[in-house]
Amino acid sequence: MQHTLSVVIVNYNVKYFLEQALRSVEKAIVGMDAEVWVVDNNSVDGSVSMVQDKFPWVQVxxxxxxxxxxxxxxxxMRLSNSQYVLLLNPDTVVQEDSLKLCVSHMESNPKIGGLxxxxxxxxxxFLLESKRGLPTPQVAFxxxxxxxxxxxxxxxxxxxxLKYLSEHETNDVQVLSGAFMMMRSSVLEKVGLLDEDYFMYGEDVDLSYRISLGGYKNVYFAGTTIIHYKGESTKRKTANYVKVFYNAMVLFAKKHYSSSVAGRFAFFIRLAIYLRASAAFCARLAEKIWLPLFDFLLIFIGYLGIAKYWELYHKFVRGYYPSEFFTLHIPIYIGVVMCTVYLWGGYDKPFVARRLFRGTLVGSFALFAMYAFLPKELQFSRAILALGSAWAVGAVFLTRGVAQSLRIGDIRFDHGGxxxxxxxxGESENQRIENLLKRGRVNHEVLGWVSASxxxxxxxxxxxxxxSEVLExxxxxxxxxxGKDVSSSRIMLHMNDFQSKPVQVKIAPEKGETIIGSDSKNLPGELFTLEVNYHLAQVHHLRNKRVFDVLIxxxxLPLIPLLICFSGGRKCLNALFSVLIGRNTWVGYQRTGSTASLPKLASPVFEVAQQFKGTEFELDAVMNYARDYxxxxDLRILMSCVFQKTRS
Known part of the structure; x- marks a missing residue:
């Protein structure tokens, strides 16, 4: 018996987004004769077992x-049996009536092949990829x-x-997005399925074009709205995205245009690959360095002003400090502070105030420690160093505060507390969400509950x-x-209240043990789960671990002549260079079946749980290390292992 609709979701390592998508689809197909397929592309995050356990009605x-x-x-699609097929991304949320409205619109317009x-x-x-034109040579140019x-x-x-078409009006378009692409099965039988020569990107453009060539229309339907968390732009700034996307466009041109047109199109596309890849590299570089650069300039201006003031009102001699103090010593002072800010996670997003403060504070202490060992002729002024360090603390906060208020560079403060x-x-659901936050170890304060009625x-x-008044x-x-008490349609309706506010929006799916959300299409977002939050999954801890490996x-290195003289010295020497190039880490754990869910590390020279090897405490020791790293x-374990080696 033929179904009305088949929903197809391809998943790859996005278990929690997939769960929320399936919850929304489950509500949307109520009263419909529909089947749902999940195709998992060899995920390692437990997606398949999650679907089988929580959604037994889904075909996997x-x-x-x-x-x-x-x-x-x-x-x-080959195994499905329905009048309509919907290709849906796993990082989406559909409204309760979205699928019914789409099917109804297609049934009332027989010439619509894709929607x-x-x-x-x-x-x-609004995501611009919702409606697009065909990438002809002219459009691409x-x-x-x-x-x-x-x-x-x-x-x-x-x-x-197609920005000249209103996002709130239904219109014929040339290209549909693969994130939500509903098609008639009869049309697919005529024009064919997705072209498997496209691994990623471009396949929706190709199929949309073939639907048009088959005599059918592609329609942008404004009668319903869905959330697409990541959006097309998630990896747009990466050189790999640029290469894959534009190569897909070359494949499209070769397939559908004449050889002469395709040749010219391919030339411009390859030129675009180099230009856009260069632009992507520059954009990513600028994104990484603009804030440290502003920090450096602002701290330097502060040091300069303090030094000039000290010359005039305490030394009473203009030009008391030599030029190298300003051109060499002050930049070094600033560099030390900025390095500690970096190591303490002060440049990781979102910005956490305590990391910034700790980084500048540790940098200041490091400066004074280094200053004490300098020759007298290089110790220009402790007072300037102290005042400059105090200014540095204020400057890093000032830079981010101004950037946040002016909305420059996607700056957002997370107090980290x-x-x-x-x-x-409703009351019961709010209590459940509070319990989720507590069990997930999210440090929070509930300001209050807002009724869904x-x-x-x-x-x-x-x-x-x-x-809007509550937010204000x-x-x-x-x-x-x-997700249980507030319908998806009402959530999306009220999202306008949040666009101009520095507030995160998340959804707690019904019966789920996750809370999911993303601030924009460019961000993967933050996820609260009941699973352990490992320190070794956080960027600044991994960076500190790598710095530790390199420093050790x-x-x-100066001990190499001694190492060669001792038995086992050659092995130690090999380990030293392997760690230096990043192939190994001094302390860590091996990836086995029991530790497969832990953050991935390079192969260790010394294992965390060496002393518990083969005992019931081995896994606990590894888990605690990854969680509380x-x-x-690393220093304690390394010294212990070296001490044991020397004794033996």
């Missing part, structure tokens, strides 16, 4: 390798030269993202229709919606 295809987007979707919908990111911002960005509403230059949270839902209830600070009065860091290796642990 578990691949033993990553077959890519096209081939994986085709696997399910896409209005998509927004995790804070309600306008996009590559930036003319489409300069004249986005132009019907001539703006034909890639208590999050001020507002929960939106239109009437304010006792014990609640307001109801959903008062959300309470100024929370985080708002969590109950450098300290051991600090550089002190």
């Amino acid at each position: 295809i578990a691949n033993t390798e990553n077959l890519g987007f096209s081939q994986a979707n085709n696997q399910a 896409g919908v209005r998509m927004i990111d995790g804070k309600g911002k 306008f996009k590559m030269t930036g003319l489409s960005a300069l004249f986005p509403k132009s019907r001539l230059f703006g034909r890639y993202h 208590r999050r001020k949270v507002i929960l939106v839902g 239109e009437v304010r209830q006792n014990g609640f600070i307001g109801h959903l229709e008062q959300m 009065i309470y100024r929370p860091d985080l708002v969590i919606f109950s 290796s450098l300290v051991m 600090s550089v002190i642990d």
Whole structure:
């Protein structure tokens, strides 16, 4: 018996997003004759078992390798049996009536072969990839030269993202997004499935074009909205994305255009690859260095002002300090402070105030320690050093505060301590979410509950229709919606309240043990789960571990002549150079079946649980190391292992 709709979701290592997507699909297919397929491309995060345990009604295809987007979707489409097929990304949330409205619109318009919908990111911002034009040589030229960005509403230059068409109006378009692509099965039988020559990117463009060639229309349907957390832009700044995407466009041109046109198109595309890859590299470099550069300039200006003031009002001699003090010594002072800020995670996003403070404080202490060992002729002024260090603390906060207020560079402060949270839902659901936060070890303070109804209830600070006023009065860091008590459509409707506010928005799916959200299409977002949060999964801890490895290796380099003289010295020498180039780490754990879920590390020279090897405490020791890691642990374990080796 033929179903009305088959929903196909291809998954690769996004278990928690997939769970939320399936929860929303489960509600959306109520009253429909539908089947749901999940094709897993060899994920290692337990996605398959999660689907089988929590969604036994879903049909699962578990691949033993990553077959890519096209081939994986085709696997399910060939096995499906329905009038309509929907290709849906796992990082999406559909409204309760989205699928019914889409099917209804297609049934009332027999010439529609494919349909896409209005998509927004995790804070309600419209995603441009919801509606696109065909990448003809002319359209590609306008996009590559930036003319489409300069004249986005132009019907001539703006034909890639079709900005001249309202996002709130249904229109015929040329290209649909593979994140939500509903098609008639009869049309697919005529024009074919996804072209498996495309591994990733371009397959939706190719299929959309073939639907048009088959005599059918592609329609952007504005009658419903879905959330697409990551969006097309997640990896747009990476050189690899640029190469893969534009090579897909070359493949499209060779397939659908004449050889002469395809040749010219391929030339421009390859030129674009180099230009965009260079631009992507420069953009990423600028994104990484602009804040340290501003920090350096602001701290240097402060030091300069302090030194000049000290010359005039304490030394009473203009030009008392030599030029090398300003051109060499002050930059070195600043460099020491900025290095400690970096090592303490002061440049990791979101910015945590305590890391910034600790980094500058440790840097100041390091400066004074180094200063004490300098020759007298190089000890220019402790007072300037003290005042400059105090200024550095204020300067790093000032830079970020100004950038945040001016909305430059996606600066957002996370105090790293208590999050001020507002929960939106009924009493029982809000209590469940509070328990999730506690069990997930999220340091938080619940400011209050907002009722999902239109009437304010006792014990609640307001109801959903008062959300804008609640945000203004309470100024929370985080708002969590109950996926059970608040429909997806109402959540999306109220997302406009958050676009201009520095507040995160997350959804707690019904029956789920995760809280998911993302601030924009460019960010993967933050995930709260009941699983252990490992220190070794955090960037600044991994960086500190690597710095420790390099420093220990450098300290051991002068000992090479001695090492060669001792038995086992050659082995130690090999380990030293392997650690130095990053192939090994001094302290760590081996990746086995029992530790497969732990953060990945390089192979260790010394194992964390060496003393517990083969005992019941071995796994506990490894788990505790990964969860509570600090550089002190590596130093302690390294010294213990070296001591045992020398004794034996």
